[in-house]
Amino acid sequence: xxxxxxxxxxxxxxxxxxxxxxxxxxxxxxxxxxxxxxxxxxxxxxxxxxxxxxxxxxxxxxxxxxxxxxxxxxxxxxxxxxxxxxxxxxxxxxxxxxxxxxxxxxx
Numbered sequence: 001x002x003x004x005x006x007x008x009x010x011x012x013x014x015x016x017x018x019x020x021x022x023x024x025x026x027x028x029x030x031x032x033x034x035x036x037x038x039x040x041x042x043x044x045x046x047x048x049x050x051x052x053x054x055x056x057x058x059x060x061x062x063x064x065x066x067x068x069x070x071x072x073x074x075x076x077x078x079x080x081x082x083x084x085x086x087x088x089x090x091x092x093x094x095x096x097x098x099x100x101x102x103x104x105x106x107x
Contacts, residue, residue, distance in 0.1 A: 049097045050091050050092065050094060050097065052097070053069060053072055053077055053091060053094065053097055054069065054072060055069055055070060055071065055072060056068065056069060057069045057097055057098070057099075058097075058098040058099075059077070059079060059094050059096065059097050059098065060094070060095050060096040060098070061079070061089055061093055061094055061095060062093045062094070062095050063093075065079075065081055065087075066081070067079035067080050067081035067082075067087070068080050070086060072091075075090060075091055075092075076088050076089065076090055076091060077089055077091055077094070
């Protein structure tokens with residue numbers, strides 16, 4: 001009778017261990033699906049938009065300066081922020097690429 005009780009006790013301990021770990025696994029899966037995965041998709045989208053920057057696009061820099069792209073190289077872009085005022089920026093510092101024919105929200 002003592003032999004039969006030992007395996008049942010071990011199965012119970014294994015079940016308790018799994019039941020203790022299951023909520024943590026569930027929390028991690030939900031966290032991944034709701035927070036990590038969408039952020040990864042946004043980063044990929046942002047990198048794709050930076051690679052697709054071309055002359056004539058309107059961009060917003062990380063500092064909040066808005067301008068029109070006049071020249072693009074591999075890792076830099078020349079942005080005209082006012083008539084005759086051009087600055088060179090690193091592409092990775094661009095926070096947003098706007099479509100050239102988009103209208104402002106307040107018009």
